[in-house]
Amino acid sequence: xxxxxxxxxxxxxxxxxxxxxxxxxxxxxxxxxxxxxxxxxxxxxxxxxxxxxxxxxxxxxxxxxxxxxxxxxxxxxxxxxxxxxxxxxxxxxxxxxxxxxxxxxxxxxxxxxxxxxxxxxxxxxxxxxxxxxxxxxxxxxxxxxxxxxxxxxxxxxxxxx
Amino acid sequence: xxxxxxxxxxxxxxxxxxxxxxxxxxxxxxxxxxxxxxxxxxxxxxxxxxxxxxxxxxxxxxxxxxxxxxxxxxxxxxxxxxxxxxxxxxxxxxxxxxxxxxxxxxxxxxxxxxxxxxxxxxxxxxxxxxxxxxxxxxxxxxxxxxxxxxxxxxxxxxxxx
Amino acid sequence: xxxxxxxxxxxxxxxxxxxxxxxxxxxxxxxxxxxxxxxxxxxxxxxxxxxxxxxxxxxxxxxxxxxxxxxxxxxxxxxxxxxxxxxxxxxxxxxxxxxxxxxxxxxxxxxxxxxxxxxxxxxxxxxxxxxxxxxxxxxxxxxxxxxxxxxxxxxxxxxxx
Numbered sequence: 001x002x003x004x005x006x007x008x009x010x011x012x013x014x015x016x017x018x019x020x021x022x023x024x025x026x027x028x029x030x031x032x033x034x035x036x037x038x039x040x041x042x043x044x045x046x047x048x049x050x051x052x053x054x055x056x057x058x059x060x061x062x063x064x065x066x067x068x069x070x071x072x073x074x075x076x077x078x079x080x081x082x083x084x085x086x087x088x089x090x091x092x093x094x095x096x097x098x099x100x101x102x103x104x105x106x107x108x109x110x111x112x113x114x115x116x117x118x119x120x121x122x123x124x125x126x127x128x129x130x131x132x133x134x135x136x137x138x139x140x141x142x143x144x145x146x147x148x149x150x151x152x153x154x155x156x157x158x159x160x161x
Numbered sequence: 162x163x164x165x166x167x168x169x170x171x172x173x174x175x176x177x178x179x180x181x182x183x184x185x186x187x188x189x190x191x192x193x194x195x196x197x198x199x200x201x202x203x204x205x206x207x208x209x210x211x212x213x214x215x216x217x218x219x220x221x222x223x224x225x226x227x228x229x230x231x232x233x234x235x236x237x238x239x240x241x242x243x244x245x246x247x248x249x250x251x252x253x254x255x256x257x258x259x260x261x262x263x264x265x266x267x268x269x270x271x272x273x274x275x276x277x278x279x280x281x282x283x284x285x286x287x288x289x290x291x292x293x294x295x296x297x298x299x300x301x302x303x304x305x306x307x308x309x310x311x312x313x314x315x316x317x318x319x320x321x322x
Numbered sequence: 323x324x325x326x327x328x329x330x331x332x333x334x335x336x337x338x339x340x341x342x343x344x345x346x347x348x349x350x351x352x353x354x355x356x357x358x359x360x361x362x363x364x365x366x367x368x369x370x371x372x373x374x375x376x377x378x379x380x381x382x383x384x385x386x387x388x389x390x391x392x393x394x395x396x397x398x399x400x401x402x403x404x405x406x407x408x409x410x411x412x413x414x415x416x417x418x419x420x421x422x423x424x425x426x427x428x429x430x431x432x433x434x435x436x437x438x439x440x441x442x443x444x445x446x447x448x449x450x451x452x453x454x455x456x457x458x459x460x461x462x463x464x465x466x467x468x469x470x471x472x473x474x475x476x477x478x479x480x481x482x483x
Binding site: 188190191192194196199201202203204262266269303304305306308313315 | 418419420421422423428429430431432433434435436437440443444447456457458459460461462463464465480
C-alpha cells in the first residue's frame, strides 16, 4: 500500500470498490484514462461502501442540504481515488492534481456551489498536501445529474514518470 | 482517405460539411485547436447532411426521447469527426481519445444522461476500437444549449507525432 | 510590464486585483494552476475594479440582457487575465490559448449562449491576436452559478518554455 492509502486508512476512511450500476445501465467509457503522464478522471458520483451509487439523492438546496452536499462531494473524492488506485496500483504515483470540474445538482436560485465542492477539495488537500493537492477548480450548478446524484466531479491529475 | 474515413463510409455514414449557422450568429473560436500532440475539440452539436444544425430540438425527456437523444449524440460524434478530418487531413492521425464532456439539455428530474451520451461513445469505440477509442467521460444535465440542440459534446484527442 | 499588459492599458482597460469574496466563503483552490507548460485557469466570474464579484446578477435572458451578459463575459476575461498576470508575472508568457468552457446562467429556453461568451472570446482575440488567441470553446447554459453571477468561464493556456 502507498502512503496516501495509509493516510486514508489512518483517517478512518476507505476506498470503495468499483461502482455497481443498475443492470440496465451501460457505461462504455473508462473511469480513468491514462495518457502519458496525465490521468483523466471521468465524472464520478458518491458511492457507498458496497460500491452502489449512494444518496442522499435530490436537489441541493431543496432535498439535500449544503452540509449533506459537502459530504457527498467528499464521497465523490473517495470514489475517484478508488478508481485511480485500481488504475494506477498506488495513489503515490500522483505527482500533481491539475483540475476539477465540480457539478452540483441545484435549483436556479442556488449560489453555494463552492461550499458543496469544498467537500472534495478539502479532502484532496488533506490527503495530498498543499503542493501535490493544489488544483484549479470550477463549481457550478446543473439542472440534473445521472441517477439523481447531487454532485458529480471530473478531474485530471499528473503522474510521476 | 484514411482507414477511419473508409470505415465511416462502409458503415453507411458520412462526415457533414462545416457547420452552417444562422447569419446573425458569430462563432469567433476554432472548432478544433491543435496544440502540439493534443487536439482540443470545441463543443459540437448535431448536424444534418447539409451542414445545418439539426433537430429534433427540445428538452430530452420531454420533447426529445432518450432514443432520439442517443441518435443526436451519434450525430454530434460525426460532426466532431468532420471538424477533425478538416483540421487534420485524416482521422488516422488520432492516436488516442482522451475525454469527452457530454451535455444533455433536460429537466430537473432527468437521470438518463449516460444513455444519451452513449450514442457518442458507442460510435467512437466502434470506429476507433477499444484501445484508441478508450476515453474518459462525463454525462450531465444542462438547463439549455445553443440553438435549442438537445446534446452538445466537447472532447480532446491525442495525435500521432 | 509586458506587451499584453500595455495593450490592455492602451484600450482603457485594467486588470482587477485578487477577487474579494464574502467573509464566510472558503475557496480552497488555485485560481491558476501551472503544470509544466500548461496553466489551468479555474472558473472565474466578473469582477469590479475593487476586486469584488460584480453584477448585474441574475439570469441571462430574464434579469440580464444578452448585451449585459456579453459585457460580463468580457469582465470574466479581465478577471482571468488578472489571475494569470499575478501567477505568471507577465501575460507575455502565454504562448497559446487552448480552450475555454463558457457557462451562462439562464433559463430552459435560452439559446444565445454563444453571443454571451463572445464577450470573452472577442477580447482574448483582440489582445492576443488570431494565432496566440485562437481557442476551442463551448458555450452552454447552467441552472445557476456561485454568488448569482451570470457568467463563469474556465480555461487553459500554454506557456513559453
